Amino acid sequence: MDIIWYLVPSALLIGAGFVAIFIWAVRNGQFEDLETPAVRILFEEKLNNEKEKQK
Amino acid sequence: MDMILNPAALTLVCTHCGNPVPSERRNGFCCNGCETVYQILSTAGLGDYYTLKETGVCFKPSQPITFSSRQFTFHVDQPLVKFYLEGVHCSACLWLLERLPQSMPHSVKTCSLNLNRSVLTVELVSTEQINSVAKMINDWGYIPHLIADSDEATRKIESENRKRLLDLGLAGAIAGNVMLMSIPLYSGVGGRFETLFEVASFVLAVPSLFYSGRVFFKNVYSGLRSKTFPIDAPILLALIVAFFYSTDSLIRGTHQLYFDSLTALVFLLLASRYYLARLRQSSRLNLGVLDFFQSEFDGKPGDLVQLQKGEKIRFDGIVRKGEGWCDHSHFTGESDPVRLQAGDSVFAGTVFLESEGEIWVEVRQTGKTTRLARLLEKVADVQSRRTITELKSDQWAQRLLLLVSSIAVVALGYFFTHGMAEEGIRRVLALLIVTCPCALALATPLVFSLSMKSLLKKGLLVKDPAAIDSAPEITQIYFDKTGTLTEGRLSACVDLKSLSTKDSSALFSLVRLSRHPASRSVERAFAEQSVMASVIDWSSFEEKAGMGLIGAHPDQHDRYEFIRAEASESGMTESVFYKNGTLICRVSFEDSIRINTKPAIEKLKRCNYKLALLSGDQDRAVEKLAHQIGVSSFFSKQSPEQKSNFIMNAMMVGDGVNDSLALSSAKVSIAVQGGMEAAIQSAQVYSLNPGIELVPEFLTISKRVRSTLRQNFALSTSYNLIGAVLSLSGHMNPLIAAILMPASALTVFWSSVIRLKERE
Structure with a gap:
C-alpha cells in the first residue's frame, strides 16, 4: 500500500498539469468565441472539396 | 383610402437582403444599394454567398440597411484593426467576410469575424490601406465602424471574463480532486493514510477558498463599505467557519473535515455566476456607433461649406447664399420639407434635399456643441436621474x-x-x-x-431590463405618429386613372425629373396604380426647388405646371397640376400607415390597454390617423417637452430625435426602427423591425417574466x-x-x- 505515497502526489501533479493547460488555453483566447469556429469549419470543408475538384 | 396594401406584395423578398421588396420595384431588389452589392459580389466571383445564405444558420434578424457607396477617412497607427459591422447576421456573412484576404491580397493579410459580436478583426499589409478595405466592406453591404482598440470598457469585460474562467477552472479541478481524497476518508481508511488524505485535501482547499473564492471576500468587503448587508455575507461566513473548523479538527485529529463541501460550494457558486455573467453579456449589443456625429466632419466653425443633394448634415450652421429644402423629419418628426433661405439655420442630423443652384452654409457649431449633441446630452441627463429599478x-x-x-x-x-x-x-x-x-x-x-435574449431573437433589443420589470404595470400606451405608426414618407393621394393619357404622361414626365419627396411619391403612385405613361422630352424644364415644376411640351406648345399649393383647410399638404393655367387635378400627400400598425393596435386593444396618439403634427393629420387606426384619444401639436409631461407612468412608443426626451421620461419606452441612433440611445427597448408589430409581443413576455x-x-x-x-x-x-x-x-x-x- 506504500505506493499510495507516490500515487497521490503524482495524481495531483497530473491534475496540476491539466490546470496549467487550461490556464494557457484561457490566456490564449481559446474560449473567447465559441460560436464562430463551429460555423467556420463547415465552410472550410466545402472549399477543400472545391479545390480537389479543380485538381 | 384603405391603407392595407396588397399582401401579395409582401411575399416578394429582396435577393440580397431578404427584406420585402416595395411594390414599385420589379427587379427583385429592395433598393438600388442591394442591387449594386449583388452585382459587385457576382462579378467578384463571390456569388456562392447566396447559395450559402439559403442553407446557412441565421444568428440575428437581418435589418434593412440602405447601402450606398462612400469614401472613408479612417486613420490608424497599427496594422491590426477591428471593425464593428452593421448587417452581419448569418453564416453566409461569415463566409463572405473571411474571403477578404483573397479579394484584396495586397491589402489584407488575415481577417476573422466574431459572429456573435459582429466584430471583424483585420490584419492590414500597411496602415494606409484601411480606407480601401473599409470601402470594400461597405461595397459588400456591411457598414463598417472602426473600433478603437483602446476601448476601455470592452477590454475590461474581456479580461474580467478570463479571470472568472480561470478562477472557475481552478475551483473545479480542486473540487474534483478533494472529492477523490474524501472517498477513502468516508470509506474508513485508517492510520497514516487518513492523515495523508486529510493533509492533501487541506492543501487543495487553501487556494480554492483564498484564490478562486476571493470574489466573495471582495463582494462582502465592498458591500460593507457601502453600508449595505452583502448578499454573500452568510456564504462567506459559512466558508470561513467551515475552513477554520476543519483545519482545527485536522490539527487536533478529530476527523471532522468539511473541505469537500467547501470546495464544492466554491466551484458551484462560481460556475452559476460565470454562466449568468456570460448570459447577460450575450444579450447586450455593442451600440457605440455614434461615430457619425463626432469623427467624420473635419470642418471648423467659420468655414463655408457647399451642401450636396441628399447629404446628411453633420454640423449646425447658417445659410449664407442660395436657397433649398431640408428634411427635418428625423429631427422634429415633421414630414414636410423645410425651406431654407439665406439667414436660416441648418442643424446636424437633418438631411439636405435639394437646392436651386449652389447653396453655401457657414459652419457655426460642430461635434458636441451642435443642437443634436446637446439634445443627446439632455437625454443622458434624464437617464442618469432615473434611479435604476431596485x-x-x-x-x-x-x-x-x-x-x-x-x-x-x-x-x-x-x-x-x-x-x-x-x-x-x-x-x-x-x-x-x-x-x-x-x-x-x-x-x-x-x-x-x-x-432579453429571447426578445432579441424576435427582433427587440432591450437596453434596460427595467423596462421588462415595469411593463406589466402599464395600462396606458402612447404612440408617436411619424415613422412609428406611419411609414415616415409621403404618399400621394390622386386618382391617376381619371386623367387623360396625355395629362398623366405630362405629370409623370415632370415628376420623374425631380428629387423632391412629393415628386417621388407621385412617381410611386404611378407604379402602385399601374398607370402607364410615356415620357415627354420637354423643350424646356424648370424646377423651382420645393415650389414646383414647369415643363413646356415641344410639339403642342402646352405648358404644364405642378405646383405646391398653400396648405388647405384639411391641414394636408397639397399640390396642383395645371395645363396652360387651367386646373387639371389636385394631389394631396399623406404619410401612409404601416401595414403592421392595425393588427398590432387591435391586439393591444383586445388586451385592454388604453391607447393614445401623441404627435407634433397638425391637428387634422393626427385626428385622421387616429380615426383610421381606431384609436380614440390623441394629442397633436405637442412639443418634445410637452410630450414628456404626459407619460411619466405610461409606455411610449416612438422614434426620432424629437421623441428622445419623451422616451427617456416614460416609464417604459420602445423605439421602433426608422429613427436615429439617438432614439436607440434614449429608449429602453429598440425594435429592429420597423413598426409597432412587436409591442404586443414585448408586453406578453414581460408578463411572463413577472409570473x-x-x-x-x-x-x-x-x-x-x-x-x-x-x-x-x-x-x-x-x-x-x-x-x-x-x-x-x-x-x-x-x-x-x-x-x-x-x-x-
Whole structure:
C-alpha cells in the first residue's frame, strides 16, 4: 500500500498539469468565441472539396 | 383610402437582403444599394454567398440597411484593426467576410469575424490601406465602424471574463480532486493514510477558498463599505467557519473535515455566476456607433461649406447664399420639407434635399456643441436621474439575510449555553449555507437575461431590463405618429386613372425629373396604380426647388405646371397640376400607415390597454390617423417637452430625435426602427423591425417574466423554509447543505429557463 505515497502526489501533479493547460488555453483566447469556429469549419470543408475538384 | 396594401406584395423578398421588396420595384431588389452589392459580389466571383445564405444558420434578424457607396477617412497607427459591422447576421456573412484576404491580397493579410459580436478583426499589409478595405466592406453591404482598440470598457469585460474562467477552472479541478481524497476518508481508511488524505485535501482547499473564492471576500468587503448587508455575507461566513473548523479538527485529529463541501460550494457558486455573467453579456449589443456625429466632419466653425443633394448634415450652421429644402423629419418628426433661405439655420442630423443652384452654409457649431449633441446630452441627463429599478428580490433577500443571521446568532447562543457547542456549529453552518438567498438573487437577473435574449431573437433589443420589470404595470400606451405608426414618407393621394393619357404622361414626365419627396411619391403612385405613361422630352424644364415644376411640351406648345399649393383647410399638404393655367387635378400627400400598425393596435386593444396618439403634427393629420387606426384619444401639436409631461407612468412608443426626451421620461419606452441612433440611445427597448408589430409581443413576455419571478420566489422561499427547519433540528449536515444549496439554485434556474422557453 506504500505506493499510495507516490500515487497521490503524482495524481495531483497530473491534475496540476491539466490546470496549467487550461490556464494557457484561457490566456490564449481559446474560449473567447465559441460560436464562430463551429460555423467556420463547415465552410472550410466545402472549399477543400472545391479545390480537389479543380485538381 | 384603405391603407392595407396588397399582401401579395409582401411575399416578394429582396435577393440580397431578404427584406420585402416595395411594390414599385420589379427587379427583385429592395433598393438600388442591394442591387449594386449583388452585382459587385457576382462579378467578384463571390456569388456562392447566396447559395450559402439559403442553407446557412441565421444568428440575428437581418435589418434593412440602405447601402450606398462612400469614401472613408479612417486613420490608424497599427496594422491590426477591428471593425464593428452593421448587417452581419448569418453564416453566409461569415463566409463572405473571411474571403477578404483573397479579394484584396495586397491589402489584407488575415481577417476573422466574431459572429456573435459582429466584430471583424483585420490584419492590414500597411496602415494606409484601411480606407480601401473599409470601402470594400461597405461595397459588400456591411457598414463598417472602426473600433478603437483602446476601448476601455470592452477590454475590461474581456479580461474580467478570463479571470472568472480561470478562477472557475481552478475551483473545479480542486473540487474534483478533494472529492477523490474524501472517498477513502468516508470509506474508513485508517492510520497514516487518513492523515495523508486529510493533509492533501487541506492543501487543495487553501487556494480554492483564498484564490478562486476571493470574489466573495471582495463582494462582502465592498458591500460593507457601502453600508449595505452583502448578499454573500452568510456564504462567506459559512466558508470561513467551515475552513477554520476543519483545519482545527485536522490539527487536533478529530476527523471532522468539511473541505469537500467547501470546495464544492466554491466551484458551484462560481460556475452559476460565470454562466449568468456570460448570459447577460450575450444579450447586450455593442451600440457605440455614434461615430457619425463626432469623427467624420473635419470642418471648423467659420468655414463655408457647399451642401450636396441628399447629404446628411453633420454640423449646425447658417445659410449664407442660395436657397433649398431640408428634411427635418428625423429631427422634429415633421414630414414636410423645410425651406431654407439665406439667414436660416441648418442643424446636424437633418438631411439636405435639394437646392436651386449652389447653396453655401457657414459652419457655426460642430461635434458636441451642435443642437443634436446637446439634445443627446439632455437625454443622458434624464437617464442618469432615473434611479435604476431596485429589484424587489434584492430587498427581499436583504431581509431574509438579516432574519437568518439573527436566527443563527440566537441558535448559537442557545447551543453554547446548553453545552452543545460542536453540534451547534454544525447546525448553524448548515443553516447558513442552506438558506443562502443566492438562488433568488442570481435567478432574478437570469430571468431578465433570458427574456432579453429571447426578445432579441424576435427582433427587440432591450437596453434596460427595467423596462421588462415595469411593463406589466402599464395600462396606458402612447404612440408617436411619424415613422412609428406611419411609414415616415409621403404618399400621394390622386386618382391617376381619371386623367387623360396625355395629362398623366405630362405629370409623370415632370415628376420623374425631380428629387423632391412629393415628386417621388407621385412617381410611386404611378407604379402602385399601374398607370402607364410615356415620357415627354420637354423643350424646356424648370424646377423651382420645393415650389414646383414647369415643363413646356415641344410639339403642342402646352405648358404644364405642378405646383405646391398653400396648405388647405384639411391641414394636408397639397399640390396642383395645371395645363396652360387651367386646373387639371389636385394631389394631396399623406404619410401612409404601416401595414403592421392595425393588427398590432387591435391586439393591444383586445388586451385592454388604453391607447393614445401623441404627435407634433397638425391637428387634422393626427385626428385622421387616429380615426383610421381606431384609436380614440390623441394629442397633436405637442412639443418634445410637452410630450414628456404626459407619460411619466405610461409606455411610449416612438422614434426620432424629437421623441428622445419623451422616451427617456416614460416609464417604459420602445423605439421602433426608422429613427436615429439617438432614439436607440434614449429608449429602453429598440425594435429592429420597423413598426409597432412587436409591442404586443414585448408586453406578453414581460408578463411572463413577472409570473416566472413570482414562481421563483415561491420556490426558493419554500426551499429555505424546509432547509432551515431541517438544519436547525439537526437533520442536515453541512456537506448535504453545500450540495443542496447550489442544487436548489439550479432548480430555480432551470425552472426559469423552462418557463421562459415553453411558450416561445
